[in-house]
Amino acid sequence: MVGAGQLARMTHQAAIDYDVELSVLASSADDPAVLSGATFTIGDVDVFADLAGAAAMGDVVTFDHELVPAHHIRLLEQGGHVVRPSGGALRFAQDKLYARRSVAAFDRPAVAVPAFAPASSAEDVAAFAERHGWPVVLKARGGGYDGRGVHVLAHPEDARRLLGGGGGTEAAWVVEEHLDLAAELAVLVARRPSGEMATYPPVGTLQVDGMCRELTMPARLPAAVADEAVRLAESVVERIDAHGVCAVELFVTADGRLLLNELALRPHNSGHATIEASVTSQFHQHLRAVLDWPLGPTTLYSPAATVNLVGGPGRMDLARRLPRALDVPGAHVHLYAKSPRPGRKIGHVTALADTLDDALDAARAAASLLTGE
Ligand SMILES: Nc1ncnc2c1ncn2[C@@H]1O[C@H](COP(=O)(O)OP(=O)(O)OP(=O)(O)O)[C@@H](O)[C@H]1O
Ligand SMILES: [Mg+2]
Numbered sequence: 001m002v003g004a005g006q007l008a009r010m011t012h013q014a015a016i017d018y019d020v021e022l023s024v025l026a027s028s029a030d031d032p033a034v035l036s037g038a039t040f041t042i043g044d045v046d047v048f049a050d051l052a053g054a055a056a057m058g059d060v061v062t063f064d065h066e067l068v069p070a071h072h073i074r075l076l077e078q079g080g081h082v083v084r085p086s087g088g089a090l091r092f093a094q095d096k097l098y099a100r101r102s103v104a105a106f107d108r109p110a111v112a113v114p115a116f117a118p119a120s121s122a123e124d125v126a127a128f129a130e131r132h133g134w135p136v137v138l139k140a141r142g143g144g145y146d147g148r149g150v151h152v153l154a155h156p157e158d159a160r161r162l163l164g165g166g167g168g169t170e171a172a173w174v175v176e177e178h179l180d181l182a183a184e185l186a187v188l189v190a191r192r193p194s195g196e197m198a199t200y201p202p203v204g205t206l207q208v209d210g211m212c213r214e215l216t217m218p219a220r221l222p223a224a225v226a227d228e229a230v231r232l233a234e235s236v237v238e239r240i241d242a243h244g245v246c247a248v249e250l251f252v253t254a255d256g257r258l259l260l261n262e263l264a265l266r267p268h269n270s271g272h273a274t275i276e277a278s279v280t281s282q283f284h285q286h287l288r289a290v291l292d293w294p295l296g297p298t299t300l301y302s303p304a305a306t307v308n309l310v311g312g313p314g315r316m317d318l319a320r321r322l323p324r325a326l327d328v329p330g331a332h333v334h335l336y337a338k339s340p341r342p343g344r345k346i347g348h349v350t351a352l353a354d355t356l357d358d359a360l361d362a363a364r365a366a367a368s369l370l371t372g373e
Helices: 006-017 048-055 070-078 087-094 096-104 122-132 156-163 223-239 282-290 318-326 356-371
Strands: 023-026 039-042 116-119 136-140 150-153 173-177 181-191 197-199 203-208 211-217 244-253 258-264 304-310 331-335 345-352
Touching: 006 282, 023 048, 039 048, 048 070, 070 087, 087 096, 087 258, 096 116, 096 173, 096 258, 116 122, 122 136, 122 156, 122 173, 150 156, 181 223, 181 282, 197 223, 211 356, 223 244, 223 258, 244 282, 304 356, 318 331, 318 345, 318 356, 331 356, 345 356
Parallel strands: 023 039
Antiparallel strands: 116 173, 136 150, 136 173, 181 197, 181 203, 181 244, 203 211, 211 304, 244 258, 304 345, 331 345
């Protein structure tokens, strides 16, 4: 697995159950999956020799993040490595402009996306806003996560401040209409090379400053919208020929439209509640899918909610606070062994209960006991 963050750490936990040896390419010896005991090499994804060295340790190469140079993935594939998801599929998560353009061209079924345009200058942004109105959302084509690289611009001056005067020849940005959102969803679909797919019920996601903070599973949605979200997600995953777990992030607009936001081709924050609430966790499912093993049932045992633990400005003594959080009935705590820098996801709490409201109350209570907020 390329990357050794919390997703690799939790994939490692699942790998232990199947006696699969997970080797991770870590950037440092205190990455979360190294601290959990996965076999590791330390290297830089931008250095092909490091990536190739890590790939040589396994039968299948997969990813905990998509910030890997596309030409390095192509070289691995050309060198005969089994890469799942493939570089071609992963590109949908690496390049927001490529993803928007490609998905907008899908037909039968067509998939709606926000109005968008490539942008390389403040003038490009202003021209788009002339047609679609301010504010607009400006997104870096690649390299962003947790809302980094996503900017809401209210005036032409905002665009000038961010992009400066001139523009490059190649568009480094995508500008899109600022949607009035009623909700955000994620649908996790697992797909194996033989074609079998397994889809989890849509998850409701709540973002604060572009970062996911709370999740409810299943999402609070009319059944018809949930069904449409599942159909849409499955059609996209098939269309891009993804292998492994793929998270399809969707927008529900205030006027009732369902639009594709973005794709992540790996286990995803929105699926953390599957560890306790689903018959098969997303991490077991990802391993089964990339190894082309039979997929597991995605049935929910119970409504569940997850609250992410995010580092704040002060010191956080999680170890001291943990016992009190564990006292909250129904709460399951996951700590990632990351130093709590501001804005960094350092853990999560999932709670199961008979209703989503009760699950969310319990997860919030345990999370605030841990962070002291
Ligand atoms: N066109 C839009 N209109 C309104 N809000 C938007 C729009 N695009 C993005 N957002 C908000 O910004 C958040 C982050 O956007 P996006 O998912 O594209 O970025 P990201 O940083 O790649 O996210 P992730 O953390 O999922 O990797 C979205 O979840 C949504 O809340
Ligand atoms: Mg997103």
